[in-house]
Amino acid sequence: xxxxxxxxxxxxxxxxxxxxxxxxxxxxxxxCQSTGAQPVLDALRKAREAKGADNCRVKGVGCMGLCxxxxxxxxxxxxxxxxxSSIYREVTADHAEALIExxxxxxxxxxxxxxxxxxxxxxxFQRQQKIVLEHAGVIDxxxxxxxxxxxxxxxxxxxxxxxxxxxxIAEITTSGLRGRGGGGYPTGLKWSxxxxxPGEQKYVICNADEGDPGAFMDRAILESDPHRLLEGMAIAxxxxxxxxxxxxxxxxxxxxxxxxxTAIRKAKRQGFLGHHICxxxxxxxVEIRLGAGAFVCGEETALMASIEGGRGQPRPRPPYPxxxxxxxxxxxxNNVETYANIAPIVxxxxxxxxxxxxxxxxGTKVFALAGTIENTGLIEVPMGTRLRDIIEVIGxxxxxxxxxxxxxxxxxxxxxxxxxxxxxGVDYDSLKTLGTMMGSGGMIVMDETxxxxxxxxxxxxxxxxxSCGKCVPCRTGTQQMxxxxxxIAKADATPDDLALLEExxxxxxxxxxxxLGQSAPNPVMSTLRYFRDEYEEKLAxx
Amino acid sequence: xxxxxxxLPSTDxxxxxxxxxxxRNGYAEHALIEALHSVQDAFGFLDTDAMTFVADSLDxxxxxxxxxxxxxxLFMLKPQGRHTCVxxxxxxxxxxxxGALIEGIEQRFGVNPGETTEDKSLSVMxxxxxxxxxxxPAVVIDGNVIGKLGTDKLVERIEEETRE
Numbered sequence: 001x002x003x004x005x006x007x008x009x010x011x012x013x014x015x016x017x018x019x020x021x022x023x024x025x026x027x028x029x030x031x032c033q034s035t036g037a038q039p040v041l042d043a044l045r046k047a048r049e050a051k052g053a054d055n056c057r058v059k060g061v062g063c064m065g066l067c068x069x070x071x072x073x074x075x076x077x078x079x080x081x082x083x084x085s086s087i088y089r090e091v092t093a094d095h096a097e098a099l100i101e102x103x104x105x106x107x108x109x110x111x112x113x114x115x116x117x118x119x120x121x122x123x124x125f126q127r128q129q130k131i132v133l134e135h136a137g138v139i140d141x142x143x144x145x146x147x148x149x150x151x152x153x154x155x156x157x158x159x160x161x162x163x164x165x166x167x168x169i170a171e172i173t174t175s176g177l178r179g180r181g182g183g184g185y186p187t188g189l190k191w192s193x194x195x196x197x198p199g200e201q202k203y204v205i206c207n208a209d210e211g212d213p214g215a216f217m218d219r220a221i222l223e224s225d226p227h228r229l230l231e232g233m234a235i236a237x238x239x240x241x242x243x244x245x246x247x248x249x250x251x252x253x254x255x256x257x258x259x260x261x262t263a264i265r266k267a268k269r270q271g272f273l274g275h276h277i278c279x280x281x282x283x284x285x286v287e288i289r290l291g292a293g294a295f296v297c298g299e300e301t302a303l304m305a306s307i308e309g310g311r312g313q314p315r316p317r318p319p320y321p322x323x324x325x326x327x328x329x330x331x332x333x334n335n336v337e338t339y340a341n342i343a344p345i346v347x348x349x350x351x352x353x354x355x356x357x358x359x360x361x362x363g364t365k366v367f368a369l370a371g372t373i374e375n376t377g378l379i380e381v382p383m384g385t386r387l388r389d390i391i392e393v394i395g396x397x398x399x400x401x402x403x404x405x406x407x408x409x410x411x412x413x414x415x416x417x418x419x420x421x422x423x424x425g426v427d428y429d430s431l432k433t434l435g436t437m438m439g440s441g442g443m444i445v446m447d448e449t450x451x452x453x454x455x456x457x458x459x460x461x462x463x464x465x466x467s468c469g470k471c472v473p474c475r476t477g478t479q480q481m482x483x484x485x486x487x488i489a490k491a492d493a494t495p496d497d498l499a500l501l502e503e504x505x506x507x508x509x510x511x512x513x514x515x516l517g518q519s520a521p522n523p524v525m526s527t528l529r530y531f532r533d534e535y536e537e538k539l540a541x542x
Numbered sequence: 543x544x545x546x547x548x549x550l551p552s553t554d555x556x557x558x559x560x561x562x563x564x565x566r567n568g569y570a571e572h573a574l575i576e577a578l579h580s581v582q583d584a585f586g587f588l589d590t591d592a593m594t595f596v597a598d599s600l601d602x603x604x605x606x607x608x609x610x611x612x613x614x615x616l617f618m619l620k621p622q623g624r625h626t627c628v629x630x631x632x633x634x635x636x637x638x639x640x641g642a643l644i645e646g647i648e649q650r651f652g653v654n655p656g657e658t659t660e661d662k663s664l665s666v667m668x669x670x671x672x673x674x675x676x677x678x679p680a681v682v683i684d685g686n687v688i689g690k691l692g693t694d695k696l697v698e699r700i701e702e703e704t705r706e
Binding site for chain 1: 673
């Protein structure tokens with residue numbers, strides 16, 4: 001298959017819906033489903049039938065972003081952008097008739113719907129730039145046709161029919177894309193390293209074990225646009241010479257797993273996965289592997305041990321997975337969001353991607369906003385966007401008239417950014433200079449009522465529970481640090497305890513085997529750096 | 543020579559599901575976690591019979607199977623109550639008061655996370671973030687995510703669910 005044939009296919013899929021002028025979309029991602037999106041969808045379908053609104057279709061779609069206001073419904077022209085549609089919040093089945101009426105006679109429905117209207121000219125919607133999430137909330141994640149109709153699989157077909165593997169890698173290298181799982185390693189460099197390795201059998205792995213508490217970006221991508229991930233993985237496999245891929249997903253994400261399974265099945269049936277993909281010599285098969293609730297499996301060597309059926313314990317590197325990975329073969333591991341960036345880069349060119357973002361961090365980043373912030377949900381902004389804009393403008397600031405205290409990034413491996421540093425632009429390097437890290441993209445906002453010693457203790461408890469027990473500094477160190485933090489939090493500690501805590505931080509950081517242990521002290525060091533007075537208050541309260 | 547596979551532990555049809563999972567993976571060693579998932583899906587927990595059967599089928603020492611089963615939080619070695627309530631203790635839920643929910647459940651039902659009530663009607667667990675941060679504090683009752691509940695409302699909800 002070449003690009004012309006694919007475009008023809010896309011056109012034919014679009015024409016199937018030629019009679020449809022208007023579209024009512026219901027967010028069917030996990031968060032909106034828990035607030036009752038399914039009954040809304042059913043009621044809308046019924047109302048559409050009853051009204052005989054033949055020029056309108058009702059469609060379940062992926063995440064629209066504003067999770068705290070769910071269930072979300074949008075009404076607009078077919079295939080219109082989310083920003084060009086009317087968005088309604090906290091919709092119930094009772095509103096179904098009015099919503100269908102809105103597609104026929106907007107003025108008549110206005111009175112009923114005015115209270116639900118969620119203006120799409122809010123900064124929350126307007127200030128975003130969507131690359132990874134461009135189809136989220138627009139297409140039906142379970143529809144292969146829907147994905148192809150919006151230009152899906154174009155990048156894969158282009159790579160297979162018009163580019164050599166080296167050209168694909170060169171494009172990714174030009175783009176400046178860096179790993180979105182947290183490390184920020186240059187993706188092009190990683191791919192070329194694996195491509196250069198000798199050996200017949202190589203593997204591609206997608207790390208979808210999104211374990212950081214407060215992070216749900218990957219979940220949204222999997223639930224909203226699963227074909228996008230498959231396309232990215234297939235392009236990667238072609239570039240490095242692999243024929244087999246694994247997606248390692250958390251078992252806590254049942255809906256994401258279901259949608260991925262559907263996507264894999266449909267792509268295979270249409271010849272976009274499996275043997276002789278799109279009538280070329282390229283074969284690529286994907287299997288899903290379920291995690292079983294171990295945070296450490298987000299570490300790449302532990303993840304591979306888990307796919308091999310064992311305890312998810314990390315091993316020392318080198319050898320790196322690129323050299324000896326899954327089953328001892330050269331292996332490429334990337335995160336969900338990294339793969340989701342691949343298709344647009346191949347479509348639009350690495351130069352285009354490199355024009356977005358900052359000097360050393362290119363493209364956009366998806367962030368999950370949570371905690372005490374007005375607009376909880378998912379956003380995608382260019383790298384380098386000011387933290388203040390993300391929290392105060394897009395996020396809508398702190399509710400209930402409270403004052404902002406800190407934003408926590410990077411999960412249990414990251415740290416806190418206090419108010420005085422809110423004016424930095426967010427990228428891999430700027431966050432590092434503040435003593436935290438990009439991580440996978442969770443941002444937890446805390447107001448003045450949060451005590452930072454408690455926050456540090458919370459994260460240390462997490463690391464203590466999740467330590468796999470293989471190396472001593474992490475297994476014992478996290479326990480000792482937790483005990484000291486507990487003592488401090490209960491105002492039962494001496495200055496010597498604090499000194500010991502700081503010393504332990506350094507030891508655990510320097511001597512642990514894997515990232516979990518090495519970064520476990522970060523929340524403590526970061527809160528000590530910016531909120532030492534809170535520790536001292538606790539000491540004085542003894 | 544083809545190795546002899548063990549017989550199914552009983553005539554319970556659910557063992558066939560477990561066996562099918564292992565067969566689909568060619569009885570390979572790396573099918574262990576998949577096999578344990580299918581035991582837990584079918585029976586709700588992993589007992590010694592199940593672990594022995596999986597070990598024999600995959601030609602693995604029982605110690606390895608036990609080691610894997612106890613490593614991962616999701617695998618249960620004891621039967622669970624008829625209803626489960628998982629309180630999310632991720633950062634966002636922590637900030638929004640997950641601790642109070644756990645206390646409230648403990649006061650009303652007398653069980654801490656990881657425990658089951660004496661009448662086997664309710665098991666309480668915690669999770670390290672279910673990814674529903676927009677609904678914090680989130681709980682998962684019998685697989686359904688419910689968000690933004692206060693302690694009183696949550697206790698009421700559980701009482702409703704566990705009423706026979």
